[in-house]
Amino acid sequence: MVDYLYDGTFEGLLTCIYHNYYGERASGIFPASGYQSHMLGGYKETQTDEKKADRVYDAVARRISEYDLGRIYKVFVSAVPEKENKILNYLRLGFKKGSCISLMHGDPVVFAVQSAEKKVNNEIHRLKGLVRFSAMGSGEYPVYYSSVEPDNDVIQFLASHFCDRFKNQAFIIHDKKRNKALIASGGSWYISSFFSRELPPFSEDEQKFRDLWKKYFDSIAIKERTNARCQKNFMPVRYWKHLTEMQPRTDLDDREDLPQGMF
Amino acid sequence: MDNIYEKLKILADSAKFDVSCSTSGVRRNNNGRIGNTQMAGCCHSWSADGRCISLLKVLFTNKCIYNCEYCLNKRTADTQRASFEPEELVQLVIEFYKRNYIEGLFLSSAVEVSPDHTSERILKALRLLRKDYGFAGYIHAKIIPGTSPELVHAIGLEADRLSVNAELPSRQSLSLLAPQKKPEHIFAPMKQITNTLIENRALVGPGTMFKGLDINREINYLDPADGRDIIPRPGQRRTSEFAPAGQTTQMIIGADDSSDRDIIKVSEKIYHTFKMKRVYYSAYIPVVSSPLLPDALTAPPLSREHRLYQADWLLRFYGFDSEEILPQGYPYLDTELDPKVSWALRNLHLFPVEINKASREELLRIPGVGTLSVLRIIRQRKISAVKYEDLKRIGVVLKRARHFITCSGKYYGERNFLPENIKKEILQTGGGTQMSMFGTQLIPSHLASELPISERKAGQING
Numbered sequence: 001m002v003d004y005l006y007d008g009t010f011e012g013l014l015t016c017i018y019h020n021y022y023g024e025r026a027s028g029i030f031p032a033s034g035y036q037s038h039m040l041g042g043y044k045e046t047q048t049d050e051k052k053a054d055r056v057y058d059a060v061a062r063r064i065s066e067y068d069l070g071r072i073y074k075v076f077v078s079a080v081p082e083k084e085n086k087i088l089n090y091l092r093l094g095f096k097k098g099s100c101i102s103l104m105h106g107d108p109v110v111f112a113v114q115s116a117e118k119k120v121n122n123e124i125h126r127l128k129g130l131v132r133f134s135a136m137g138s139g140e141y142p143v144y145y146s147s148v149e150p151d152n153d154v155i156q157f158l159a160s161h162f163c164d165r166f167k168n169q170a171f172i173i174h175d176k177k178r179n180k181a182l183i184a185s186g187g188s189w190y191i192s193s194f195f196s197r198e199l200p201p202f203s204e205d206e207q208k209f210r211d212l213w214k215k216y217f218d219s220i221a222i223k224e225r226t227n228a229r230c231q232k233n234f235m236p237v238r239y240w241k242h243l244t245e246m247q248p249r250t251d252l253d254d255r256e257d258l259p260q261g262m263f
Numbered sequence: 264m265d266n267i268y269e270k271l272k273i274l275a276d277s278a279k280f281d282v283s284c285s286t287s288g289v290r291r292n293n294n295g296r297i298g299n300t301q302m303a304g305c306c307h308s309w310s311a312d313g314r315c316i317s318l319l320k321v322l323f324t325n326k327c328i329y330n331c332e333y334c335l336n337k338r339t340a341d342t343q344r345a346s347f348e349p350e351e352l353v354q355l356v357i358e359f360y361k362r363n364y365i366e367g368l369f370l371s372s373a374v375e376v377s378p379d380h381t382s383e384r385i386l387k388a389l390r391l392l393r394k395d396y397g398f399a400g401y402i403h404a405k406i407i408p409g410t411s412p413e414l415v416h417a418i419g420l421e422a423d424r425l426s427v428n429a430e431l432p433s434r435q436s437l438s439l440l441a442p443q444k445k446p447e448h449i450f451a452p453m454k455q456i457t458n459t460l461i462e463n464r465a466l467v468g469p470g471t472m473f474k475g476l477d478i479n480r481e482i483n484y485l486d487p488a489d490g491r492d493i494i495p496r497p498g499q500r501r502t503s504e505f506a507p508a509g510q511t512t513q514m515i516i517g518a519d520d521s522s523d524r525d526i527i528k529v530s531e532k533i534y535h536t537f538k539m540k541r542v543y544y545s546a547y548i549p550v551v552s553s554p555l556l557p558d559a560l561t562a563p564p565l566s567r568e569h570r571l572y573q574a575d576w577l578l579r580f581y582g583f584d585s586e587e588i589l590p591q592g593y594p595y596l597d598t599e600l601d602p603k604v605s606w607a608l609r610n611l612h613l614f615p616v617e618i619n620k621a622s623r624e625e626l627l628r629i630p631g632v633g634t635l636s637v638l639r640i641i642r643q644r645k646i647s648a649v650k651y652e653d654l655k656r657i658g659v660v661l662k663r664a665r666h667f668i669t670c671s672g673k674y675y676g677e678r679n680f681l682p683e684n685i686k687k688e689i690l691q692t693g694g695g696t697q698m699s700m701f702g703t704q705l706i707p708s709h710l711a712s713e714l715p716i717s718e719r720k721a722g723q724i725n726g
Contacts, residue, residue, distance in 0.1 A: 100646050105639040106653020129307040129317070133362045144361060161301070162363075165400075167293045169361060209358045215268055219275040220320060221310035224548045224563055230313025234306070244364070245308055 288508035296397025327373035367401030378409035408448035436519035470579025631663030
């Protein structure tokens with residue numbers, strides 16, 4: 001039994017799972033950065049190997065299901081602690097049980113994966129609503145820029161939704177926590193590392209529509225029904241920083257989360 | 264009134280008592296211009312009252328010829344008046360939409376000049392948005408009672424969802440508080456919408472009430488009653504998309520003396536007759552003082568509204584009927600316990616239910632067991648028995664459910680299987696519903712009608 005350490009990539013994780021079956025059995029899988037060795041048992045740093053990763057990838061799809069492959073990927077992008085071991089346990093059980101593993105709702109191993117996946121799915125759904133774009137640049141075709149700091153690494157899952165919705169709009173969804181962005185135009189997209197340096201200034205109308213939105217937001221609430229707890233329940237405070245309507249003022253240069261002043 | 268800021272403030276403030284902000288029930292891809300809609304709907308923000316904001320919800324105008332007693336915009340009220348220009352409203356929708364503030368537009372209006380005059384202006388704005396701007400996002404349009412059938416139809420061709428406000432739960436209250444709104448004028452467009460949906464074979468019905476049944480049949484046509492012909496004639500099928508997300512309505516709770524039983528009976532009738540997607544309940548908030556209405560200091564009946572929503576869910580998703588929820592002699596819902604627990608305590612002879620043997624219908628009736636838990640229990644039973652320890656992970660609320668179930672023959676509740684004991688135990692362990700949730704749309708639309716994507720997908724692959 002040995003702890004496998006990997007480089008933080010999905011392929012790296014799958015490589016460790018390969019070694020678990022074709023080498024020494026894993027006592028756990030951990031990212032190499034930040035690993036603290038135990039008193040007992042050793043650890044091995046693995047070299048990510050695409051061929052080995054591919055074999056595990058295909059085996060999961062074939063012997064468990066495509067759905068479960070997608071499921072463990074969602075868990076992989078999550079921020080839950082020990083996600084690697086949750087995935088390892090799930091796959092160990094999955095290779096025994098096959099595709100019916102996702103029906104075993106009461107099983108602790110399945111439950112751990114199901115709850116992590118749910119967190120990711122919920123955040124994806126939530127962000128589809130909570131992303132706020134600002135028009136930047138002059139002329140007829142501004143770029144719509146948005147900054148977010150999601151708990152989980154999910155911006156890739158927003159691509160198809162927003163690309164279809166804003167087919168004729170160039171937009172950027174910037175994950176400030178991970179310094180990367182979803183960059184899209186004309187319905188196609190890519191993910192790239194990103195720093196807000198090259199963004200043009202806000203477009204002329206931006207201030208006006210922010211003010212109007214804030215005005216609307218404040219007017220639509222029924223003051224006799226004020227319920228801050230309920231509001232926070234649906235829209236946790238950690239998301240407020242990037243929400244136009246939750247700022248005390250909407251001034252463009254007043255918002256430290258927007259790139260104004262950084263270029 | 265030229266200032267767009269002031270206009271928006273007045274016309275949003277006037278629309279805030281319209282409850283629905285749902286954007287679910289229709290999926291449409293981008294048509295090459297701007298926008299799409301998703302089946303599950305999407306909330307974009309939550310206002311200070313905890314209600315979700317997904318649509319730009321405004322009145323077209325708040326200039327009104329009617330004098331409904333309870334309304335902020337009644338003719339005789341001393342309030343600021345404003346109207347949008349169609350172009351101005353449409354630009355607002357598009358710019359908000361591009362910034363992902365909203366999912367679309369909810370357009371209602373006060374009655375200026377006449378219902379038809381107002382509806383024509385609404386139609387003009389919607390056509391501008393759909394045709395000139397190519398907007399494919401969500402549109403909810405309010406139909407004003409008394410609008411001619413041709414206009415109702417034309418608006419339905421632009422909108423995803425239509426709603427006609429029932430306003431109050433009884434004819435008497437309506438004639439007292441909103442004398443210019445005749446019940447016939449409210450029911451006529453409701454009937455027309457249902458008939459047109461049947462025509463298009465697009466009527467779905469509320470929740471899972473009619474699941475598996477073909478309700479798009481001639482027998483379900485509603486008699487227009489007022490002698491007017493239904494606009495699309497039989498034989499036309501899906502020539503165009505008419506209100507693909509169906510119709511809804513809303514009632515004010517606590518402005519008149521109707522009991523919960525009266526209200527639930529009315530809702531049930533609306534669901535059975537018009538087969539509309541939802542009835543919304545709106546706790547009355549005294550905005551105007553009137554001898555006909557509750558005192559201006561009356562607190563809005565938020566807990567009552569909350570229990571009514573729970574009862575409504577029992578009607579639409581859990582197979583209950585109104586007589587089970589509130590039988591003769593029970594005019595009001597229990598404030599301490601949710602309506603399903605109340606029903607179960609009155610019907611203890613049906614319990615305990617064995618989790619591993621019960622039918623879907625029986626499982627749905629167990630307090631503390633929701634639709635998602637039922638689905639998971641049934642799925643797991645295909646491969647192995649459900650153990651008591653599994654139930655919590657499955658999502659069952661055991662502090663309520665344990666009194667009403669057995670798991671592989673073993674009972675986990677109180678020794679004395681009596682309603683008083685069980686009620687006491689549930690209240691002591693906090694199994695009553697939390698008060699803090701009052702005044703909210705309890706279950707976001709996308710969670711209420713849809714399972715999480717993961718669940719649906721698993722269901723497809725694994726049966």
